[in-house]
Amino acid sequence: MIVAERKPLSEIKQYVEKYKKILIAGCGTCTTVCLAGGEKEVGVVAAALRIAFLKEDREVEIIEDCITRQCEPEFVEPIAEKVRDGGIEAVLSLGCGVGVNFLSERLDSVLVFPGVNTKFFGAAVEPGVWVEMCAGCGNCILDVTGGICPIARCSKSILNGPCGGSQDGKCEISPDVDCGWHLIVSRMQKMGTLERLSEFVPPRDWSTSRAGGPRRVIHEGMRSQNEGSEEVT
Amino acid sequence: MSQQNGESTVIAPCTVGCPVHTDNRQLVDYIIHGEYEKALRLLLDANPFSSVCGRICHHPCEQNCRRSKVEAPIGLRRLKRFVIEATKEHRLAYSKARQVPPGEMERVAIVGSGPSGMTAARDLVSMGYPVTVFERSENPGGLLGNVIPRYRLPYEAVKEDIDDILSLGVKLVTGMEIGRDITIENLFREGHSAVLLATGLSESRTLNVPGIDSEGVMLALPFLQTVLSPIPPVLGKRVAILGGGNVAIDVARSARRLGAEKVTIICLESPEEIPAWKWEVEEAHDEGISIMHSRGPRKVFTDNGHIKALELKRCTSVFDSDGRFNPQYDEMDTATLLADNAIIAIGQRGDLTSLNGSDVQTAPGGRLRCDPKTQATSRQGVFACGEVLTGAGSAVEAVRDGHRAARAIVHYLETGDLIEQPYDDPQALGELPDETVEKIVKRHPLVLDLVKPELRIKDFVEIERGFSEAEALNEAKRCLACTTGAFADEEKCAACLTCVRICPFGVATIEKTAVMPQEKCQACGLCATQCPAAAIALKRFGTTQMRDELRSAMESQNTELMAKPLIVSYCCLFEVTSRNWVSETTVNCLESGIVRVMIPCVARLGVLDILSPFEMGADGVVIIGCSSGDCLYPTAEQRLENTVREARGVLGEIGLEEEVIDYWRTEGSAEVSWSSFWEISRRKLKLMKDNEGERANDSSRAKTTV
Numbered sequence: 013m014i015v016a017e018r019k020p021l022s023e024i025k026q027y028v029e030k031y032k033k034i035l036i037a038g039c040g041t042c043t044t045v046c047l048a049g050g051e052k053e054v055g056v057v058a059a060a061l062r063i064a065f066l067k068e069d070r071e072v073e074i075i076e077d078c079i080t081r082q083c084e085p086e087f088v089e090p091i092a093e094k095v096r097d098g099g100i101e102a103v104l105s106l107g108c109g110v111g112v113n114f115l116s117e118r119l120d121s122v123l124v125f126p127g128v129n130t131k132f133f134g135a136a137v138e139p140g141v142w143v144e145m146c147a148g149c150g151n152c153i154l155d156v157t158g159g160i161c162p163i164a165r166c167s168k169s170i171l172n173g174p175c176g177g178s179q180d181g182k183c184e185i186s187p188d189v190d191c192g193w194h195l196i197v198s199r200m201q202k203m204g205t206l207e208r209l210s211e212f213v214p215p216r217d218w219s220t221s222r223a224g225g226p227r228r229v230i231h232e233g234m235r236s237q238n239e240g241s242e243e244v245t
Numbered sequence: 246m247s248q249q250n251g252e253s254t255v256i257a258p259c260t261v262g263c264p265v266h267t268d269n270r271q272l273v274d275y276i277i278h279g280e281y282e283k284a285l286r287l288l289l290d291a292n293p294f295s296s297v298c299g300r301i302c303h304h305p306c307e308q309n310c311r312r313s314k315v316e317a318p319i320g321l322r323r324l325k326r327f328v329i330e331a332t333k334e335h336r337l338a339y340s341k342a343r344q345v346p347p348g349e350m351e352r353v354a355i356v357g358s359g360p361s362g363m364t365a366a367r368d369l370v371s372m373g374y375p376v377t378v379f380e381r382s383e384n385p386g387g388l389l390g391n392v393i394p395r396y397r398l399p400y401e402a403v404k405e406d407i408d409d410i411l412s413l414g415v416k417l418v419t420g421m422e423i424g425r426d427i428t429i430e431n432l433f434r435e436g437h438s439a440v441l442l443a444t445g446l447s448e449s450r451t452l453n454v455p456g457i458d459s460e461g462v463m464l465a466l467p468f469l470q471t472v473l474s475p476i477p478p479v480l481g482k483r484v485a486i487l488g489g490g491n492v493a494i495d496v497a498r499s500a501r502r503l504g505a506e507k508v509t510i511i512c513l514e515s516p517e518e519i520p521a522w523k524w525e526v527e528e529a530h531d532e533g534i535s536i537m538h539s540r541g542p543r544k545v546f547t548d549n550g551h552i553k554a555l556e557l558k559r560c561t562s563v564f565d566s567d568g569r570f571n572p573q574y575d576e577m578d579t580a581t582l583l584a585d586n587a588i589i590a591i592g593q594r595g596d597l598t599s600l601n602g603s604d605v606q607t608a609p610g611g612r613l614r615c616d617p618k619t620q621a622t623s624r625q626g627v628f629a630c631g632e633v634l635t636g637a638g639s640a641v642e643a644v645r646d647g648h649r650a651a652r653a654i655v656h657y658l659e660t661g662d663l664i665e666q667p668y669d670d671p672q673a674l675g676e677l678p679d680e681t682v683e684k685i686v687k688r689h690p691l692v693l694d695l696v697k698p699e700l701r702i703k704d705f706v707e708i709e710r711g712f713s714e715a716e717a718l719n720e721a722k723r724c725l726a727c728t729t730g731a732f733a734d735e736e737k738c739a740a741c742l743t744c745v746r747i748c749p750f751g752v753a754t755i756e757k758t759a760v761m762p763q764e765k766c767q768a769c770g771l772c773a774t775q776c777p778a779a780a781i782a783l784k785r786f787g788t789t790q791m792r793d794e795l796r797s798a799m800e801s802q803n804t805e806l807m808a809k810p811l812i813v814s815y816c817c818l819f820e821v822t823s824r825n826w827v828s829e830t831t832v833n834c835l836e837s838g839i840v841r842v843m844i845p846c847v848a849r850l851g852v853l854d855i856l857s858p859f860e861m862g863a864d865g866v867v868i869i870g871c872s873s874g875d876c877l878y879p880t881a882e883q884r885l886e887n888t889v890r891e892a893r894g895v896l897g898e899i900g901l902e903e904e905v906i907d908y909w910r911t912e913g914s915a916e917v918s919w920s921s922f923w924e925i926s927r928r929k930l931k932l933m934k935d936n937e938g939e940r941a942n943d944s945s946r947a948k949t950t951v
């Protein structure tokens with residue numbers, strides 16, 4: 013799941029304070045689950061802004077909405093239409109960065125602001141605590157590393173760790189951060205597969221990751237006829 | 246059993262257990278909210294004999310109560326009595342408001358003014374049918390008015406119910422015995438289109454034992470009737486009562502009050518089998534009455550035609566293998582009991598005088614021939630209800646039967662046909678699972694002492710007192726609010742597991758979306774508060790209810806005119822011990838500047854609820870929860886603390902002072918501590934406001950000097 017965190021309200025307020033009519037759009041999927049941008053949080057942000065504007069004697073109309081997912085055209089289009097038709101001057105998206113992008117693409121003349129900081133792909137290790145576990149690098153090597161991702165969980169994303177900074181299972185950057193390579197080695201030891209780490213692995217091709225530019229995934233079966241016949245580069 | 250759409254298919258077992266299906270849970274909720282008038286209306290609509298039943302009902306509701314598994318059931322009967330006692334004036338007004346002017350409808354005659362007949366009369370008259378009730382005795386009320394001893398049921402209670410029914414326009418003719426003074430056929434000739442027989446079981450059964458006719462031997466019902474008369478019966482020192490039911494206990498306890506020193510109940514049953522209610526047996530025991538079990542009468546010894554002693558034989562078994570009453574005796578095992586009087590209380594049977602001169606047929610055994618499903622007798626237009634139809638039962642069952650009879654008669658008068666009304670009980674919510682029981686905070690019920698036995702045996706004054714308001718409110722909060730728990734909107738639920746993680750009772754699970762099995766849910770509302778998708782509501786507390794209540798509280802006041810600082814105070818309803826206090830303190834809103842929102846458990850407050858008042862112009866929010874450690878719901882206090890912290894954080898982020906939110910815990914009770922909390926918070930907020938004003942002045946001065 014994508015994990016995000018609501019931005020400080022002071023920052024949010026700065027984005028939207030020049031507008032008279034704003035929409036706060038929540039997302040019913042990832043940011044709801046990580047308690048950063050669901051329907052309730054939309055309400056809280058809206059209330060906070062109203063209180064802040066009231067204090068400054070400013071009249072601002074704040075509209076609240078929360079859609080199932082801000083990363084699907086079918087869900088996003090109606091809300092975009094609402095913005096266009098409703099004379100809304102600015103949108104604050106509490107979806108992840110994808111939502112902000114996706115909404116922006118659909119709104120030519122209205123600015124969309126991020127209400128959350130999109131952090132990572134992670135898991136809830138305990139109620140209320142999420143930890144990054146995947147970097148979305150596009151070329152998964154978890155088979156080699158005992159199911160633990162060195163790119164996401166090693167602070168340096170090195171592929172031949174641990175480095176000299178690994179101390180008692182913790183990373184040198186902080187005693188709160190596990191050393192990813194320590195985790196990998198311990199797990200592989202336990203599973204009896206440690207020798208796999210001595211296999212020769214050619215240098216990694218990072219073009220599947222951010223280095224290759226914006227990425228896309230195509231599911232041919234699902235793709236509509238027209239698009240399917242296009243040449244994809 | 247889940248309730249995904251909030252519509253529950255099962256109902257609270259207390260309601261299922263009640264023969265008239267009183268919505269006890271709603272009743273308790275009204276009490277908690279101080280809405281005693283609504284509670285009264287609910288009660289009376291279900292049961293016109295609510296004053297009586299608040300005193301003497303055998304309360305099957307309590308026997309079914311799911312809280313029994315935690316420690317003890319909710320004292321529902323006494324809560325009902327409390328409602329009745331707290332709303333006497335409103336009851337008169339309510340009766341007036343309900344009066345329906347008699348229309349051009351068919352007339353109905355009802356024979357017998359016991360609970361079944363009078364209930365049917367009320368229902369019919371409320372639908373516009375002119376109704377006359379014929380009663381042979383001078384006092385209306387059937388066994389309630391003429392037999393049940395006053396130490397349990399004061400006549401005022403019976404009178405309240407009867408007067409209420411009569412005030413709706415029911416005509417009552419007392420001292421008129423149908424079948425003797427006038428026949429059923431005459432009633433038809435006089436223009437009645439239907440006749441309802443509600444004649445009860447008014448004759449005591451007797452025993453076929455040598456010597457039973459001797460002087461000093463009496464039958465239970467005539468005995469109890471005379472006890473209520475201006476000249477009560479005179480008894481000897483030693484009184485034996487034959488029978489083990491509730492009537493026998495009433496007879497024994499009355500005998501004790503009439504001065505008998507040694508009162509002995511003789512019954513066929515063993516202690517485990519005795520049919521009298523357990524509490525009746527205990528109370529009789531406390532009054533010095535002894536019970537001889539597994540004995541039956543063999544002979545009455547007499548002296549000059551007056552009873553002297555009873556010869557008793559051992560009863561070896563009471564019921565046969567099919568569970569039928571078929572007592573077996575060991576005639577060789579006998580005992581003698583000296584007695585100056587013996588009173589036979591072995592059951593009642595119907596007196597069918599009313600049928601004299603009519604076409605209504607009887608069945609073998611001298612019973613009325615009547616189909617229990619349609620309540621119709623063999624004579625067209627004649628119906629029957631109450632104990633004459635069902636056999637001995639309880640007052641509330643007679644009331645149920647009266648309602649049924651009214652429906653049967655209305656159907657007959659409207660269509661000319663009979664209607665079958667099977668006795669189907671709705672499905673009850675299942676019992677509390679053991680693992681849930683363990684998690685529920687124990688709260689023992691208040692046990693009210695009866696008048697001390699040595700005092701109460703001196704007269705027929707009522708021995709039980711009702712709840713005070715504080716006691717009633719305290720008892721009401723024990724209700725588990727069965728079937729009103731949480732349910733999730735599948736469309737909105739993101740399966741985020743928040744509810745699963747925070748539920749203090751381990752109720753919620755995720756099956757694609759959140760599911761809260763009703764059997765387990767305690768309706769604390771914590772999941773609904775925390776759900777980030779606003780997908781959870783309580784059946785009785787929607788997702789927006791808190792804000793709706795806030796809005797209506799604010800709108801009901803002219804906030805412009807109110808004293809400043811303007812404070813919204815969210816208060817725990819469970820800590821209030823009198824509703825007058827709540828309304829009194831609400832009245833002075835204008836002066837105090839405090840708008841109150843009363844909620845059942847303030848842990849239901851979410852961050853948004855705490856912020857909303859500021860949007861509406863409040864200067865501060867004062868939350869008052871229960872006393873520390875007193876919350877009904879585990880973890881709720883800590884959740885609320887987190888929520889308050891979060892809300893303060895939000896205010897901090899937009900540059901407001903966090904101290905504008907206060908969280909207090911009740912000390913003692915609302916009445917004892919809340920006013921001082923409000924005052925402290927008010928002063929603090931006032932100071933903050935003054936300082937703020939000064940700062941604003943300073944800065945504007947600074948600007949002008951620059």
Ligand SMILES: Cc1cc2nc3c(=O)[nH]c(=O)nc-3n(C[C@H](O)[C@H](O)[C@H](O)COP(=O)(O)OP(=O)(O)OC[C@H]3O[C@@H](n4cnc5c(N)ncnc54)[C@H](O)[C@@H]3O)c2cc1C
Pocket residue numbers: 301302303356357358359360361362379380381382385386387388389392393394421422423424443444445446447469491492495596598599630631632633637638639640641643
């Ligand atoms: C001693 C005793 C104690 C009880 N204690 C309790 C208790 O604690 N709790 C409880 O719930 N129940 C109790 N009951 C049971 C309860 O009283 C009955 O279930 C209820 O009264 C039955 O109501 P009914 O309307 O069927 O008949 P009844 O109350 O018997 O009323 C019938 C009426 O019909 C009248 N009548 C009969 N024939 C004629 C006629 N020919 N013409 C005109 N009028 C006629 C009678 O005079 C009587 O007034 C007790 C019963 C007894 C006997």
Ligand code: SF4
Pocket residue numbers: 257258259260269270273309310311312319321723724725726727
């Ligand atoms: S706990 Fe309340 S709702 Fe549940 S059975 Fe008992 S009285 Fe009825």
